[in-house]
Amino acid sequence: MRGSILILGLALPLMLAATTANADPVRDFKAADTDGNGILEASEFRRFVDLRAEDGSAVAKKVRTFRAYGIALSRVDYDGDGRVSGAELIRYDRNS
Template identity: 40%
Template sequence: MLIDYSAEPSLISTLKRPALSLALSLALALTLITFSQGVSASTEQTATNFMQADANGDGALTRGEFKTFIDLNASFNIGRAKMVRDRGLYDRAFGRLDANGDGLVSSVELQNAGQ
């Protein structure tokens, strides 16, 4: 099957913008995480939630930003975010995702968690 990329110039131009490209990568990683858990997710909404939560726009989430991200995902019933929110397991979830212990959850750490 051949894909005609000329039909989607907006996708190509989006990938040229680092912040949006990062958000799409993150959304893909989160989708993989939720699919591996048997839960469907809205990739676009997840990316939007990440960009909203990443207040300083650095592409990584602090604990406060992560809480916002979880709350946004929970409101859209994405993955296990609702369970994390309802049980107050933010710190536990953050600790599991912050693989290098730097106090931030990066898109790479989210991608690695989905593998």
């Protein structure tokens, strides 16, 4: 594990990848995307993190504990529009 993983925002890929079988990030994404537009707005992204935490993601739990949602969002929001698309989550996962 890289040292940078210790930085909360950089640890986001673990929310997607290093989870148990019952923790489905796609399901969580759809559950968090309450308006169904395929993009997580800031409030929806917080819900997504909370769902990941409830699914047992240690990283998501840390983000929730420290209320570091904004930091986490900024790390994965490549185009800077303040929202997170599925493509951005996948891109972040691949680049880390």
